[in-house]
Amino acid sequence: MTHIAPRAVTSGGRRRPGGGGPRAGTVIAFLTPFFLPFVLFYLVPVGYALWQSFRVVRRTGGQYGTSYTTFGGFDQYTQVFQNSEFWNSIGRIGLFGIVQVPVMLFVALVMALLLDTPLLKLKAFFRITAFMPYAVPGVIAAIMWSYLYSPQLSPVVDLFQRIGLHPDFLGPGAVLWSAANVSTWLWTGYNMLIMYSALQSIPQELYEAAKIDGATNWTIAWRIKVPIIAPSIVLTTVFSIIGTLQLYAEPAVLRQISSNISSTFTPNMLAYAVASGNNYQQAAAISVVIAVITFVLSFGFMRLTSKKAGL
């Protein structure tokens, strides 16, 4: 009988006016194409990683016994936290993030504010050149920059040598900042445009009122514009924190030409290296720890800033 019911319900004036909506079956038909893969490829892997991270491989009777996996409590996590490679990789990207994120966002903010002033010419040109790197994948950006870093090919190294400097972009102290430069190149324009679109939605009357009160362009920018677009700045900061913790492609490419990047340079590289060594439970625990740190930091930053600024 179900083949009669749909038309009777959806096609007529029988439904309550304003309330209700389509039948449950229709709603499910709209939602399933997204939620089925979402559950299979997002929620199930998250659950699976959690489950794996609580398991350990044990052997029966000595080195040559058969191995089996069993519940191991927090053993995997204890191992992660006792692993000095893990803390080194966290320390490295911590340093990376503390320097790269503020520098990038400050440059993005200055660019957005300059683009927002009527004085600047060639706006479309500046907007497009800054955003263009967004279309370039991290791997390819890193390949492009690695040619600019390499002592044999780089015109940049050439220029420095002509004025008597001999920079080593791939040296042990510099390589982290060379990777940071690739990230900055990739994402400054994207962040700039998020801030710029927020600036554009501020009503002009606000500036006129401030001008009558004697405010300079400088005070308008820092006292009015920046506080108003604070939510966008928070948003770009959160995106950048997430991005930093996920760092993989750029250092992996630079590793191909520099011996100063280890296979465990970033937490994600460590997780991949451990998984390649067939220790999947340990790799799962590392992935879970990275995800939790990401979540805590980005969520914590949002809470902190919203309390302070009353956003």
Next chain:
Amino acid sequence: MALMFLLAVYFLLPVYFLVVAATKPQGELATTNGLAFSHFNLFENLRILFTRSDGVFGRWAVNTVIYAVLGAAVGTLISALCGYALAKFRFRGREFLFSVVLGGVLVPTTALALPLFLLFSATGIVNTYLAVFLPSIVSPFGVYLARIFANAAVPQELIESARLDGAGEFRTFFSVSSRLMTPALVTIFLFQFVAIWNNFFLPMVMLQKESLFPITLGLYEWNGQTARAPLLQESVITGSLVSIVPVIIVFILLQRFWRTGLAAGSLK
């Protein structure tokens, strides 16, 4: 103004270097100034690029289209259906489902890649097109954008009147609502295209067979071999140029779409 020009030079420098280097014969890469053109050898470089290893680069280009273009197209369709339903249909659990999707935005895709690999190797999907394609079609951010855009662009009265005319919900969606949402759909497509095009970790974890690689993974492998085979350098450079220039052009042509997308993304 001077500062903006300096920054513009910074953003253009690597791409300019790539254009110059792609036109040079391999032998002149190291011997001539990297920022000045010398012998124009671009067409020979392209021929070498596309014939190297039985034309595997062309294969990678096709794979990239399958993963990024087709994946983003399917992903946009399912995100649009879901976001539209979450915006326009009233049903129990709607807010709950939406917060689950929002939670999904926060899950880093690199953290998913390893557990997905384990699940897929258990089911034998690993090292096939599906291993990269299927996870790529899911975009919680796309659903989030679709819901915002559907709320803004599709008036409830229009849906009601289509219902009164006897149109089914799918008919209403495809012939009325989706037309109103077209600029939004292009935006969602662009964002998802870039997300797949940028996701390097997933294909690297999933694929061993060279013939299944997207361009990014292929060039990464070639780049790793240049120490032993320096002649590959010119192909890595030419291949990088070939892969990014069309995308940059599309982005410049479609700028009004990504600008609305960024504005919507920052509304929160």
